[in-house]
Amino acid sequence: MSNRNVTIKKICKLNRETIRSNNQPDYINYLDTGNITRNKIDEIKNLINGIDKFPSRAQRKVQKNTIIYSTVRPEQEHFGIIENPIENLIVSTGFTTLDIIDETIDAKYLYYSITNKSITDYLNTIAANNVTSYPSLNPSDIGDLILQIPSNKIEQQKIAKVLSDLDAKIELNNSINDNLSKRN
Template sequence: MEEWRKVRLGDVCKTNTDSYSPKEKWDYVNYLDTGNITNNRIDSIQYIDIKNDKLPSRARRKVKTNSIVYSTVRPNQRHFGIIKDYPENFIVSTGFTVIDTDEAVLNANYLYYLLSQPTLVESLHAIAEQSTSAYPSIKASDIEDLELEIPDITIQEKIVDILGCLDAKITNNIEINDNLAA
C-alpha cells in the first residue's frame, strides 16, 4: 500500500458550491428531495412549474455530472447517490451536501463507493446522533473533515471499472426481476 496516501476530503473536494437563485428566472425546475434517492436509485424527480407553483425553500442546490449528493439527515437511511444524468433546470434539496471532487486526485465514483460503505455510513450516523438538532444530522464540514486512505488515480479508476460492472449487473437483475413480477 505504498501508493496509497491519507487525504482530508475537504482538501480534495468542494461542497455546496453552486445554488439556484430566483434571479435566474427559470420557468420550471426538476427537483430531487432527499427522500427520493436511496443507494443511488432515484425514485422520482418532481417537476415544479415556478410560474404557477411555489418552489420549496429547500430547493436550491445545483449539481453537475459526477456530483455526489449525500443527505445530511439520518445518514443510516442511505439517501445518497452520484449524479450521472439529469434533466434541464435540475436542483436538489439543501438537505443534501453536494460533493464535487478534484478529478485529478480523486475519482468521483471511487469517492461515492467509499462514502456508501457501511462502516463509513455508520461513522457519519454516529456523528449525526451527537448533533444538537432535533434529529440526527451531519454538516458538510463533517464530510470535509473525513480522512481517508486513497490510491493513485489510476488504481482508483481500475477499482471503479470493476465495481461499475458489478453495479450494472445488479441493476440488470433488478430490472429483470421487476419485469418478471409485472
C-alpha cells in the first residue's frame, strides 16, 4: 500500500457556504458545537424564521459528507461527519466545515484521520497557545494540516469501514451497559 502526503486545504474547501442575514430560509435545523461529541449528536434545534430567533452563529451550511470540527477547545472532541444531512441543516460558525474537493479522498477516512488522538492533541496545543480568552483554532490551523493517507481510495474506504464498525460496536456496548445499570 502506497501513501501520499496531502494538505487539508488542497483537498477540501473550508467553510464552503454560509447563509446570510438577508437571505435566511423559512426554517433551519441548527447544530451547535456543544451538541455533538465524537460524531454523536445530542440535539438539533428546529428553528422557524419569524417565530424563533436564529442564533447569530447559525450560518454554516453543510452537505453530504461535510466534516465539522469545533474550533474551540479541541480536546472536548466536538466534531463529526454529516453523512446524510437533514434538510436545512445549519451548523455554528464555531465549527470549521470541510467539504472534500479531491475525488481520490474518502470522506469517512479523512474524518477518522483528522479526529485521531494525535491530531486532536496537536490542534489542542495550537489552540492553547492562541492569544485569546479561551483555547481556539483558526480554520487555517486545520487547513494547514498535512496528513499521510493511502493513495488508493478503496484502501481508504476499507480502513474507514473497520473504524466505523468498531465505533458501532462500542456504541452498542455502551447502550447495553447503560440498560444494565438502569436495571440495578
